[in-house]
Amino acid sequence: MAIIVTLDVMLARRKMRSKELAEIVGITEQNVSLLKSGKVKGVRFETLDKICHALECTPADILDFDPEG
Numbered sequence: 001m002a003i004i005v006t007l008d009v010m011l012a013r014r015k016m017r018s019k020e021l022a023e024i025v026g027i028t029e030q031n032v033s034l035l036k037s038g039k040v041k042g043v044r045f046e047t048l049d050k051i052c053h054a055l056e057c058t059p060a061d062i063l064d065f066d067p068e069g
Contacts, residue, residue, distance in 0.1 A: 003065040005038040010055050025050040 009023060018032040025032075025047060034040050048059055055062070 002066050002068075005019075005035060005064055006064055007032075007051070008036045009064045010057055010062050011036075014055050016055065021051065021054055024054040044058065 009035065018036065019029050022029045022032045027047060031040075035043065051062065052058060
């Protein structure tokens with residue numbers, strides 16, 4: 001897939017655990033884990049918005065694009 005999820009990197013930079021992010025965003029830890037691993041086919045903009053607010057970042061900080069992916 002050409003979209004690379006770098007949520008784990010941003011969590012590390014913010015010194016935040018997946019559990020804490022899940023509680024703030026209102027999703028399960030399992031869903032955070034799936035997002036981190038890139039095993040999801042999509043993410044709601046509402047969820048992405050909440051993640052960005054929680055991590056004080058932009059979507060570009062947690063999503064990357066590899067044209068050869």
